[in-house]
Every structure is written in structure tokens, then in C-alpha cells.
Amino acid sequence: MSTDKRPQDDRLTDAQRKAVDALTEAPQYAGKSKLYVFAHLPAREKATYFREHFLIPCIAAVIVIALCTFVIVRFVSPRERPALYAAVVDSTLPLGEATKLEEQYEQQLGRDVIIDDYFDTQKDGLSKLQTMISDKQIDVVIAPPNVFKELAGYGYFTNLTSALSADEYHNLHMYAADFHGFDDSDLADDVDDSGSGKGKAEPYGLKLDDAKRWHTFATDDAALIGVVANTQQSGNARHFIDYLYN
Secondary structure, X not given: OOOOOOOHHHHOOHHHHHHHHHHHOOOOOOOOOHHHHHHHOOHHHHHHHHHHHOHHHHHHHHHHHHHHHHHHHHHHOOOOOOOEEEEEEOOOOOOOHHHHHHHHHXXXXXXXXXXXXXXXXXXXXXXXXXXXXXXOOOOEEEEOHHHHHHHHHOOOEOOXXXXXXXHHHHHHHHHEEEEEOOOOOOOOOOOOOOOOOOOOEEEEEEEOOXXXXXXXXXXXXXXXXXXXXXXXXXXXXXXXXXXXHO
């Protein structure tokens, strides 16, 4: 009597053998790119395959492109500049009065202006002011005498004899106040040395004591106005000064 056993595979049904063969076969798209696989899949399987392999990368790409476009547009397009930016330092206007002055001057000028009274030198107002002046964002500064003197010493203001026309200065010279400007021409190379307030005294500020329109909004506290040295809107700055005095 023979003791040979039939191979194990002989006990499998046809269906089972087909399943085993399918498992041992190399994947249909082995070594192919995802795009190739997507292109050759049956239509009913494309949506699922797209969600699993392409959806998140596509969303990320769209976000990156949108951000890049935004940055490029902002970089190549100049920022809209108000006709005048006036910095009001250390509450020389009561709360809410800067907005009223801004609205009335906009109506008179017919263009957008900003009267910004958020410059508190006891907090970060001075650094904010210095940064904005450096970026050529501010046209005129209104400040109490002690702060104005400090800013003039930094060289932030234009001599009023050149900032105003001859007729304008003639009409306002009685309100002019001299301050020492910035001059580092005679200083040594000491890192602690500075030319602040070492320049000759020149008329950098106009006292607002008798500026009629200014006192429609302001308190009786002393304040001065000066034209920022690097303003690119000197004509609008002069117009605003004339507006405050008349």
C-alpha cells in the first residue's frame, strides 16, 4: 500500500489557487509614477486615488501660490499714502479730538489724511515715531515743548525758513521757536558720543498757542508743530499748518 501523500496545493480549490496566484503576482503598476497610475486607472477609481494621493499636495500648492502672489503684489505695488500724516505726541489733543480734526480737515482738503495721537513717549511712542519717520510715513509732528526739543535735537525737523515759502514764514515767524538740531561733524569716534542737540539753533517749530483752528480741538497746553525733514509731501504739510492758524 503506497504511503505517498498528494501535494498540499492539490487540496486547494480553483478559487483559492487563483487568490494565491494573485497575491504572489507583482503589483500591476509597480515602479510607475502616481501620475501614470492615475492616468491608467479605470474612471470609477480615479476619484478615490486622487483624494488619497493628490488632494493634500494640491491644496498646499494653491496656498503657497496665493501667498507668493500676495507678497509679490504688495511688493511691486506702492502702498496707498494719505495726503497728510500728522503725529500728535503725548496727548496734546484730548481723547477723540484727533478724529474730529481728521474728519474736518479731510472735508476741507478733499483727500484722506491721518491725525494719529497714539504716540505716548512714556511707553513705546518714541520708538514708533522714530521708526515711522525713518520710513518716510510722517509729514508733521505736534508735540509738547520738551519732547519737541528732543526730536529737534535728533535732526527730525526741517528749518522752517526752507520748509515754508517766504510769504508763509513772514506771516508765521512770530510763532517760530529755535531749537538746536543734530550735528556730529566735530565728534570723536566714541560710540557713546552723539550729535543730538549739538547743531546751531534754528527755527524748527511753530508755537500753536495762537493757532485758532488748533484750539478748537486742543487744550490750552503748550504745543509746537514741525515739518519732518524727510517728508515727501511738504506742500501738504504747509497747507495743514496754514489750516491750523486760520
